[in-house]
Amino acid sequence: MIRALVKRELRSLFVSPLAWVILAVVTLILGWIFLLQVDLFLRIMPRLALYRHGAGVTALVVMPLFHSAIVILLLVIPLLTMRLVSEERRQKTLELLYAAPLSTLDLVCGKYLGILAFLGVLLFLIFLMPLSLQLGTHLDWGLVASGLLGLFLVMAAFAAAGLYLSSLTEQPIVAAISTFGLLLFLWIIAWAAKGHGPGSHVLRYASLLNHFQAFGRGEVRMSDIAYYLIFTLIFLILTGRRFDADHLEH
Amino acid sequence: MAENLIDAHNLSRSFGGRPAVRDLDLTLERGEILGFLGLNGAGKSTTLRMLAGTLAPSAGRITIAGIDLLNDPKSAKRKLGYLPEQPPLHPELTVSEYLRFCAEIHGVPRARIRTTIKNAQEKTGLMGVERRLIRNLSKGYQQRVGIAQAILHDPEVLLLDEPTVGLDPAQIQEIRALIRSLGEAHSVVFSSHLLAEVQSLATRVIIIHEGRLAWSRPLTRTLADPPASSYRIGLRKAPSPEEVIGRTGARGITPLGDGWFRIAPSEETASDFPERFLDRAVREGWAPFGFIAEETSLESIFLELTRGDPSTPTEVVS
Numbered sequence: 001m002i003r004a005l006v007k008r009e010l011r012s013l014f015v016s017p018l019a020w021v022i023l024a025v026v027t028l029i030l031g032w033i034f035l036l037q038v039d040l041f042l043r044i045m046p047r048l049a050l051y052r053h054g055a056g057v058t059a060l061v062v063m064p065l066f067h068s069a070i071v072i073l074l075l076v077i078p079l080l081t082m083r084l085v086s087e088e089r090r091q092k093t094l095e096l097l098y099a100a101p102l103s104t105l106d107l108v109c110g111k112y113l114g115i116l117a118f119l120g121v122l123l124f125l126i127f128l129m130p131l132s133l134q135l136g137t138h139l140d141w142g143l144v145a146s147g148l149l150g151l152f153l154v155m156a157a158f159a160a161a162g163l164y165l166s167s168l169t170e171q172p173i174v175a176a177i178s179t180f181g182l183l184l185f186l187w188i189i190a191w192a193a194k195g196h197g198p199g200s201h202v203l204r205y206a207s208l209l210n211h212f213q214a215f216g217r218g219e220v221r222m223s224d225i226a227y228y229l230i231f232t233l234i235f236l237i238l239t240g241r242r243f244d245a246d247h248l249e250h
Numbered sequence: 251m252a253e254n255l256i257d258a259h260n261l262s263r264s265f266g267g268r269p270a271v272r273d274l275d276l277t278l279e280r281g282e283i284l285g286f287l288g289l290n291g292a293g294k295s296t297t298l299r300m301l302a303g304t305l306a307p308s309a310g311r312i313t314i315a316g317i318d319l320l321n322d323p324k325s326a327k328r329k330l331g332y333l334p335e336q337p338p339l340h341p342e343l344t345v346s347e348y349l350r351f352c353a354e355i356h357g358v359p360r361a362r363i364r365t366t367i368k369n370a371q372e373k374t375g376l377m378g379v380e381r382r383l384i385r386n387l388s389k390g391y392q393q394r395v396g397i398a399q400a401i402l403h404d405p406e407v408l409l410l411d412e413p414t415v416g417l418d419p420a421q422i423q424e425i426r427a428l429i430r431s432l433g434e435a436h437s438v439v440f441s442s443h444l445l446a447e448v449q450s451l452a453t454r455v456i457i458i459h460e461g462r463l464a465w466s467r468p469l470t471r472t473l474a475d476p477p478a479s480s481y482r483i484g485l486r487k488a489p490s491p492e493e494v495i496g497r498t499g500a501r502g503i504t505p506l507g508d509g510w511f512r513i514a515p516s517e518e519t520a521s522d523f524p525e526r527f528l529d530r531a532v533r534e535g536w537a538p539f540g541f542i543a544e545e546t547s548l549e550s551i552f553l554e555l556t557r558g559d560p561s562t563p564t565e566v567v568s
Contacts, residue, residue: 001354001355001357003354004351004354004355005355007351007354008340008343008351011343011347012340012342012343015342015343016342091338091339091340091341092334092336092338093338093339093340094338095299095302095304095332095334095338096334096338096352096355096399097355098302098303098304099302099303099304099327099330099332099334100327100352100355100356101323101324101325101327101328101355101356101357102324102355103324246304247304247305247306248306249265249305
């Protein structure tokens, strides 16, 4: 039954031009950034050769690409998640799901895995770019894997927040803007923590960005994984509670 | 007694402190087509949503085919097919994609999905449009898709909320014929604010007024009905009400003006009340000029409710 929900979510995404346009735009922009990085790498390569333990192509091309990808995702994921629930609320199709023999858990999982599957496609497209480097050089696969894991966790967290905010409103655009606002805020929250004032480490911990940094260096830390998983879980639970509240409306 | 498919007790629901449904008791027996009749805002949709499990009641309990809807919603909902007031359609899908999705979320086994969809399409007259986008279908066809969605998993109980609203007269006839045929295999609850619709479709009627059950009775269709519970009588030379009661064995009489009265027979006299009353009236010289059996006239009850006089129907029924 969850599979049916996932399938329908994907189908609805792919029959709308939005999904295709987003895939195209993200690929185009990241492709451009990727080429710029490769170009930069080729220019500084002779100097790098002088260092015995200099940074390799993975650190100089792939990781900056992943960092740029996160900024793009911050803009794009709210647009993908905005319609998840709000559209159904507007079309009154939520009644169909509520009247079907589905638990709240089924509903949340179906919706979430649907969008996650789409983001998986996006992640794969992003991954194809560094993979193409393998034709001419050797990649540091550990570093790439760490970066991909980090990128996936960031996507999962973004999508969970987007799903929740979409479940709150009937208007997709409201969901998109509030999701973008929330994610951006959690992104820049650490900017206030430049000094060593009281609570600055709390702000630094809360930041979505800070937890990605270690993945970018190839460090997979349980604390970072836990941060994204808890973030995701909180928003999924909130979404479930929102669904339950619909039965109790007003 | 046959097991009831729906048993609802003391259902209540309020929205923001304003009661929408109050202390409603409701049963649906196997093979019945139950019509909810009521004005807009009377609480029909709220009641249906509670029965469908999409809205939790503020108080009361519901069992569907013996399963408690609030404790075990998953099993109970398998027995239900529900068409909300606005059909829950995904306009971006084709008819067959949509029906497949509905079959899957209702847990129809994979191997049976194809035949299930085909059956539902045949029953609802959707053959030939399965590849069209729902967005491009007419309102009547969209309504059919909504009904197809509700009957797909062969539920024992069908809940249809205003199934003919917004359709043109020809479509209304088609949908009514469809509901009538569905009534042969399923038990149906449907709501309507149209009297004629309920009269032509339902085997039993429930009138809901201001959230309360105002009237509930089988719609008898044969001449061998039980005797009427009240009569409207026109008398040119009417005696005092006490005299009428004393001479005819009537239980009560209410003057309606212009020489008309509403008379309720007592239980002993009910079986042959019309003959006896008219005979008496002629012999006493009351000069009767009109006589109408009211029980079958659902219309009078409904119209009086419409006028906002909630005291009348209970008087008629009692």
